[in-house]
Amino acid sequence: MFETILIANRGEIACRVIRTARRMGIRAVAVHSEADAGAMHVAMADESRLLGPAPARESYLRIEAVIAAARAAGAEAIHPGYGFLSENAEFAEACAGAGIRFIGPPPAAIRAMGSKSAAKALMEHAGVPLVPGYHGEDQSPAVLREAANRIGFPLLIKASAGGGGKGMKVVRSAGELEEALALAKGEALSAFGDDHVLLERYLTRPRHIEIQVFADGHGNFLHLFERDCSIQRRHQKVVEEAPAPGMDAARREAMGRAACDAARAIGYVGAGTVEFIAEGEAFHFMEMNTRLQVEHPVTEAITGQDLVEWQLRVAAGQPLPLTQQALRIAGHAVEVRLYAEDPARDFAPSTGRVEHLRFPAAAGGIRVDTGIREGDAVTVHYDPMIAKIIAHGPDRAGALARLDQALAATEIAGPATNLGLLRAILQQPEFRAGAVDTGFIERHGGVLLAPPGAAPRTALAAAAAHLLARRVGSADPADPHSPWAEATAWRMNGDGFQDLHLAEGEAVQVLRAFPQPGGLRLELPDGDAEIAFTVGPDGGLALQMDGRAFPARVLQESNRLMVFADGAAHALRLVDPLSPAASEGPAAGRILAPMPGRVLEVLASPGQSVQRGAVLLVLEAMKVQMRIVAPAAGTVVAVHCAAGDLVEDGAEMVSLGPG
Structure with a gap:
């Protein structure tokens, strides 16, 4: 076995590999960019080596820098994680050339599956079922247009060189083809350095089911069952589970056999995932990811195996630890991806410092994989995933119940996140029944993406308790016995009370709080409540109200409150009724950045007349491209950015005047 390995990645996967390496007594070396010098994976590793500046192309994607770091650290092998260089055949060859073992498949296998077009041709020859489409090398507009008309609409454009929903x-119609091709090719070129695309028939209610395969250098192949990854946004997975709901033994055996046939056809070694799209009784090969997958923890949960350990053992020349016959499915596991993004704004990435972070305890079937700590920053340079939260139970219902409790215990403040969406998905009746497909979020968007409701009485009670607790003990030390200096709302006549003006959005509620020993009486819009509360050493609140006890937490910065109660977060603002009214919002003619990112192209110029819907510029963040269009006809007054500029969320990019 190796004595030292280098992990050519960052974030939660680097931390994940380090944990297994440490358990196996292997020294783990990390690499980092300048932006990641204080990152969690750097702190966990035995040592870390600087690769370069923050942009991935200048650090994590620099093959020569990674190889040099491995040599300097005395690493015998490199684990590429996923993303970055994990499916780069040149990197695998560079490792071999430097006498360093690549913990992954042979370069030829990576190349065979690196081009989706070539992979489909290979799979067709191997007898693996395919979705009808065009996988050719000729990328001329006329050929792509003719292929699209032959396949029919709706159809799917996919980047040939990559995955993850990029490109x-x-x-849905011929009229959309030209613009969609331009966007897909632009994203593919940016993400993978290759703008080749393929076209496929778009199945209307498909499921995304993938098979985890493993092979060693001794000719052994097996699969570790399936994962259902149908719940997606922007063609990227959000919820994954194993085994797939409704999967019977015959279909599992057929899909597992097809996946192993695909791996054999390319001489595979190591961990890989063969992805299928399924509709009705049919299933079709989509692609093979020649690496470990983000969602591998659900497979580990139901099999009891550590797939990173398997990778290390196979890379060291050992045979697979088990046979196909020895593998069993135990229970059910579900994983959700907690992203720094705003679902209400078309899942635009969100950045900023993580001001507060609490995960559920890793016990009782709960696992949390993360590379983020409280105080860390989410930046535009890397993937916006904050954590993966995984629940394992005796059956699907038990796993979902545990996962819902885990999400209710998760607290995060700082960047916007999809935490509310994840809980809404778990509570949706069709999902609980296992009726999932890749269009699930879009189809149920009206419910899943609905604005959060007003803060409930539990959240208002927690806010009131927090504010009163902060004021207790603030008497004037020069005259501590003066009734005028008390912070208990004492009044000369009648019961003492404190009016709290709390705003949520534009709505303001006035709560009247009457302090009492050990708590307060609170006048709420839907009825009065007697509240008892204590403040814990970590600042958390333990409340009793309406015949029930529940925990809560309130974070306060100036007049802003973030209230965590009953598994939800509510942003409130303490209003001074005597302060001047807030100024009006931005003018309608200001075009603001909908997300932080890099300006790829500016198409507008001062003095130009534009129609409603005209593209003004193209913005990219985390390899997602967004066209910024004019909201109404008018004249461009000024352009405040140039191609290559980094802009913050909400920055003014273009000023529009009347036409």
Whole structure:
């Protein structure tokens, strides 16, 4: 076995590999960019080596810098994680050339599956079922247009050289084809350095089911069952589970056999995932990811195996630890991806410092994989995933119940996140029944993406308790016995009370709080409440109200409150009724950045007349491209950015005047 390995990655996967390496007594070396010098994976590793500046192309994607770091650290092998260089055949060859073992498949296998077009041709020859489409090398507009008309609409455009939803567009009519091709090719070139695309028939209610395969250098192949990854946004997975709901033994055996056939056809070694799209009784090969997958923890949960350990053992020349016959499915596991993004703004990435972070305890079937700590920053340079939260139970219902409790115990403040969406998905009746497909979020968007309701009485009670607790003990030390200096709302005549003006959005509620020993009486819009509370050493609140006890937490910065209660977060603002009214919002003619990112192209110029819907510029963040269009006809007054500029969320980019 290796004595030292280098992990050519960052974030939660680097931390994940380090944990297994430490358990196996292997020294783990990390690498980092300048932006990641204080990152969690750097702190966990035995040592870390600087690669370069923050942009991935200048650090994590620099093959020569990674190889040099491995040599300097005395690493015998490199684990690429996923993303970055994990599916780069040149990197695998560079490792071999430097006498360093690549913990992954042979370069030839990576190349065979690196091009989706070539992979589909290979799979067709191997007898693996395919979705009808165009996988050719000729990328001329006329050929792509003719292929699209032959396949029919709706169809799917996919980047040939990559995955993760980058360069993937659904085209519902011929009129949408030209713009969709331009966007898909632009994203593919940016993400993978290759703008080749393929076209496929777009199945209307498909499921995304993938098979985890493993092979060693001794000719052994097996699969570790399936994962259902149908719940997606922007063609990227959000919820994954194993085994797949409704999967019977015959279909599992057929899909597992097809996946192993695909791996054999390319001489595979190591961990890989063969992805299928399934509709009705049919299933079709989509692609093979020649690496470990983000969602591998659900497979580990139901099999009891450590797939990173398997990778290390196979890379060291050992045979697979088990046979196909020895593998069993135990229970059910579900994983959700907690992203720094705003679902209400078309899942635009969100950045900023993580001001507060609490995860559920890793016990009772709960696992949390993360590379983020409280105080860390989410930046535009890397993937916006904050954590993966995984629950394992005796059956699907038990796993979902545990996961819902884990999400209710998760607290995060700082960047916007999809935490509310994740809880809404788990509570949706069709999901609980196992009726999932890749269009699930879009189809149920009206419910899943609905604005959060007003803060409930539990959240208002927690806010009131927090504010009163902060004021207790603030008497004037020069005259501590003066009734005028008390912070208990004492009044000469009648019961003492404190009016709290709390705003949520534009709505303001006035709560009247009457302090009492050990608590307060609170006049709420839907009825009065007697509240008892204590403040814990960590600042958390333990409240009793309406015949029930519940925990809560309130974070306060100036007049802003973030209230965590009953598994939800509510942003409130303490209003001074005597302060001047807030100024009006931004003018309608200001075009603001909908997300932080890099300006790729500016198409507008001062003095130009534009129609409603005209593209003004193209913005990219985390390899997602967004066209910024004019909200109404008018004249461009000023352009405040140039191609290559980094802009913050909400920054003014273009000023529009009347036409």
